[in-house]
Amino acid sequence: MKTEDQLRLQAYLDNEVSSSEARQIASWIARDPEAKALYDELQGTKALLNAENELPVTVPDSRDFYWSKIQREIERAEREPARATATVRPWWIRIMAPVAATAALALVLFTSISTAPTTQKAMGSTEVSDWDNGTITFRSKEDGMTVVWMPASVVTADVSDVQTTIPVEPNTQDEP
Amino acid sequence: MAQKPDYATADDPTLVKLAQKGDTVAFEQLVSRHRDKIYARAFSMLRNEDDATDLSQEAWVKGWQRLHQFQGEASFATWMTRIVINLCLDQLRRLKRVRTDSIDQMDNETGGVERQMPIINPNPTERLERGELRQRIDRALNQLSYEHRTVLVLHEFEELEYKAIAKKMGCSIGTVMSRLFYARRKMASLLAGLKREELR
Numbered sequence: 001m002k003t004e005d006q007l008r009l010q011a012y013l014d015n016e017v018s019s020s021e022a023r024q025i026a027s028w029i030a031r032d033p034e035a036k037a038l039y040d041e042l043q044g045t046k047a048l049l050n051a052e053n054e055l056p057v058t059v060p061d062s063r064d065f066y067w068s069k070i071q072r073e074i075e076r077a078e079r080e081p082a083r084a085t086a087t088v089r090p091w092w093i094r095i096m097a098p099v100a101a102t103a104a105l106a107l108v109l110f111t112s113i114s115t116a117p118t119t120q121k122a123m124g125s126t127e128v129s130d131w132d133n134g135t136i137t138f139r140s141k142e143d144g145m146t147v148v149w150m151p152a153s154v155v156t157a158d159v160s161d162v163q164t165t166i167p168v169e170p171n172t173q174d175e176p
Numbered sequence: 177m178a179q180k181p182d183y184a185t186a187d188d189p190t191l192v193k194l195a196q197k198g199d200t201v202a203f204e205q206l207v208s209r210h211r212d213k214i215y216a217r218a219f220s221m222l223r224n225e226d227d228a229t230d231l232s233q234e235a236w237v238k239g240w241q242r243l244h245q246f247q248g249e250a251s252f253a254t255w256m257t258r259i260v261i262n263l264c265l266d267q268l269r270r271l272k273r274v275r276t277d278s279i280d281q282m283d284n285e286t287g288g289v290e291r292q293m294p295i296i297n298p299n300p301t302e303r304l305e306r307g308e309l310r311q312r313i314d315r316a317l318n319q320l321s322y323e324h325r326t327v328l329v330l331h332e333f334e335e336l337e338y339k340a341i342a343k344k345m346g347c348s349i350g351t352v353m354s355r356l357f358y359a360r361r362k363m364a365s366l367l368a369g370l371k372r373e374e375l376r
Contacts, residue, residue, distance in 0.1 A: 007353045010360070014331070016338055037295040044296075045360045048313060048367070049332035053306070055314040059215045059232070060225055066211060066233065067204055073237045074200070 001034060009039050013046060105148070188252045196243050203243075207236055210253045214260050220329050221264040223318055231267060235260035257334070265344060268322050296364040316366035324359035331356055 011017045012025040029035050059066055139146040181194060183205040194202035214235055219228035239256050246255055304312070317325055330336045330344065338356075342349045 003354075007350075007357055010353065010357050011338075014338070014356075041295050041364055042357075042360055045364045045367075046332065048309070049328060049360075049363065051333050053310055053313055054216070054220065054333055055310040056212075057216045057219050058212045059229065061229065063208055063211075066229075067207055070207060070233050070236045070240075071200065071204075073233070074240050077237065077241065 001038070005035075006038065009035060010042055013039065013042050189248060192243070192246060192248070192252050195240070196246070203240055206252065210256060211236075213253055214256050217257055217329075217334075218260050218264055220317070220333065221261070221322075221326055222267065223325075227267065231263050232260055235263050238263070261330070261334070261344065265326070268326065269346075272322075293361055293365055296361075296368050312367060313363075316363050319366055320359060320362060324355055324362060327352055327355040328359045328363070 008017070008021075008025060009029070012022055012029075017025065029039050136148070181190070181202070183191065183201055186194075186202070186205070188206065188209070191202040191206050195206065211232065215228055215232040218232045218235070219225065222228050222231065235256060238259050242259075246252065250258075317328070320328070326345065327341060330341045331338075336344070338349045338352050342352045345352065
């Protein structure tokens with residue numbers, strides 16, 4: 001039997017054919033034993049596979065435990081849009097924040113270098129601590145760099161502790 | 177002062193209305209009532225306890241988020257079942273993408289030997305107790321490829337028409353018919369085989 005005919009038999013079983021086609025297929029089943037046998041097999045299987053014969057399974061977790069994860073996810077999803085809205089800032093703050101941070105950094109550098117309350121020198125390097133504003137400046141001539149640490153209270157931008165590296169004597173030999 | 181509703185005795189439509197206004201206690205009551213049904217559908221498709229638990233919980237979260245879309249055309253349980261089925265189908269598509277194809281797999285997809293299989297005597301499971309019959313059907317379902325199992329579950333247990341299954345599974349009606357045919361023939365063969373094994 002052709003695959004197409006097998007599928008027609010099945011469509012008839014599932015009431016997925018027009019009434020005229022249904023009549024043709026019923027007549028075919030009545031006169032063709034092979035079609036009748038296949039139809040009976042399909043019908044027998046269909047009869048077994050119904051919701052009543054589905055094996056009942058239950059959630060393996062307790063009611064509270066199962067619900068707790070759902071509740072947590074619902075709350076998390078509801079918090080996220082609120083957080084996203086809260087972090088949106090006006091355009092002028094977004095533009096000015098890096099400028100303010102750079103200005104603050106320059107000011108700190110200038111004051112720490114000019115006042116230099118505490119200075120330690122070792123092996124060609126200098127470390128300057130400014131207890132007034134909490135900054136520490138480390139300069140190494142050998143490595144050609146200066147590092148400034150400053151606490152978040154010094155910088156108004158969204159950074160906690162800022163670490164900035166400024167080469168004082170760039171070594172161009174290492175450039176590619 | 178508004179009277180506190182009796183959640184345990186309230187019917188589903190009442191609980192849905194309360195939940196739509198943001199009442200999570202009402203929603204929890206709905207979860208409690210229908211969680212086994214939603215989990216069972218996920219399990220029947222995925223055949224894995226952990227995946228079924230995770231996906232059924234995800235379905236409930238989506239249900240809560242889309243609750244305003246529920247108009248009551250179908251029952252709440254049916255609406256939730258549709259959500260979990262869609263999630264399972266997404267999951268199965270993802271799994272299929274990462275799975276290595278084999279000759280067996282291709283055979284399963286196209287029907288393989290079932291096309292030429294001899295006709296099986298109908299009702300191979302007659303005179304069985306309901307519990308035993310359920311066990312046997314479940315074992316046979318477990319041996320089908322997920323494409324065949326899914327189409328059977330959607331057609332026989334969820335009573336969806338060919339067109340609706342094709343839409344859900346993202347394939348043609350012809351593919352649905354073909355998969356359903358081979359799935360039924362394979363089930364007939366497996367059920368008969370299981371019977372023979374048990375008679376030995």
